Amino acid sequence: MPRHARGFDTDAAFAYLARRDRTLGAWMKRIGVIAPEPRWRKPFDPVDALARAILYQQLSGKAAATIVGRVEAAIGSSRLHHDTLARIDDVALRACGVSGNKTLALRDLAAREARGEIPTLRQMSVLHHDDIVAALTPIRGIGRWTVEMMLMFRLGRPDVLPIDDLGIRKGAQRVDRADVLPTPKELLARGEAWGPYRTYASLYLWRIADFADGAKVATKRSQD
Template sequence: MKRDRILRKIIPTFAEEHLKPPSEAFATLVRAVIGQQVSRRNAEAIWERFNNAFASPATPADVLALEVAALQQMGMPKRKAEYILDLALHFKERKVNPESWQDMDDEAIIRELCAIRGIGRWTAEMFLIFNLHRADVLPLDDAGLIRAISQHYYSGEPVSRFEAREVAQAWTPWCTVATWYLWRSLDPIAESE
């Protein structure tokens, strides 16, 4: 990353910012599912309504006590509500084992998470970044990352995944760090909250 002249300019601008400590794995995944394919503002509003529905941080059992309609009233589409209930069921029935994730490599965790309905590669990568704080995650399906690479490295011209991967080769083994700073450069509050 030291050789990347773009990041050398961006990083000092946000040097005082950092990722927040992770939430519980379940909460992080619920928040990631809520955030799929919606604006940050909409995701934050739904997340706030979700949190307000519980006296303390929601557990899988708490969520399973709700009906799809209750989740829909929080602003979630029916399918997303079903995904969150399925996620809660996976945690409650111990079909996922968060305790083992620290010892697993990134791709193994992605495979385990993608076995849950409603969780795809992007969601799993966001989990690796924001919950497990993995250092070398390159979320090529993230529109914000692609937009930042386009803006900073290609003068706003469209960028393919291949081109983005080429730029990111210089960041290994710190792709997560580079990605985070590039997100910051687009929207200084979007990813640190």
């Protein structure tokens, strides 16, 4: 099986996209080259990352970090896995500030890991990104967007386009000077021009959306 490298040549991606789509390219030149994601080279634990993604959902970063810290203290570990989460019951998880739905999601993640259903980092290296999405989205509380963020920011897959992401859709609307947001289906078709570097195009679409919203700093799009 072919092994997928983590990360890609951003200079090559910039040149390719600027040449392939001149409208997007004009924005890219205005923004400048976006540097490679530093986490592409760092090892990470998919199960722990998914557990943290569950805990961070719908919370501010500060509030979520506080809850994660309480859970880590309660289980006596900074590693969130089926064996460490087994050290705490649901009542104690709720006492840490974990909602009922998130508690159920963590238990489902842990059970699936124990059954060997969660691909390891090594296994992911030989899986197509669509296969990784298919393997992880059955987990309670884990949607396609969460997996796409892992694919883009942790695994460095070059050709991921989160078509349901509002920021991506806003960026595409501004690039094309459209009166309305593109639908996910329309964005999927529009994104064909950006392959095989749809991940890099997405990074620019988010920046362009921030320009449109008047943001002074780039919006954080993923969670460690």
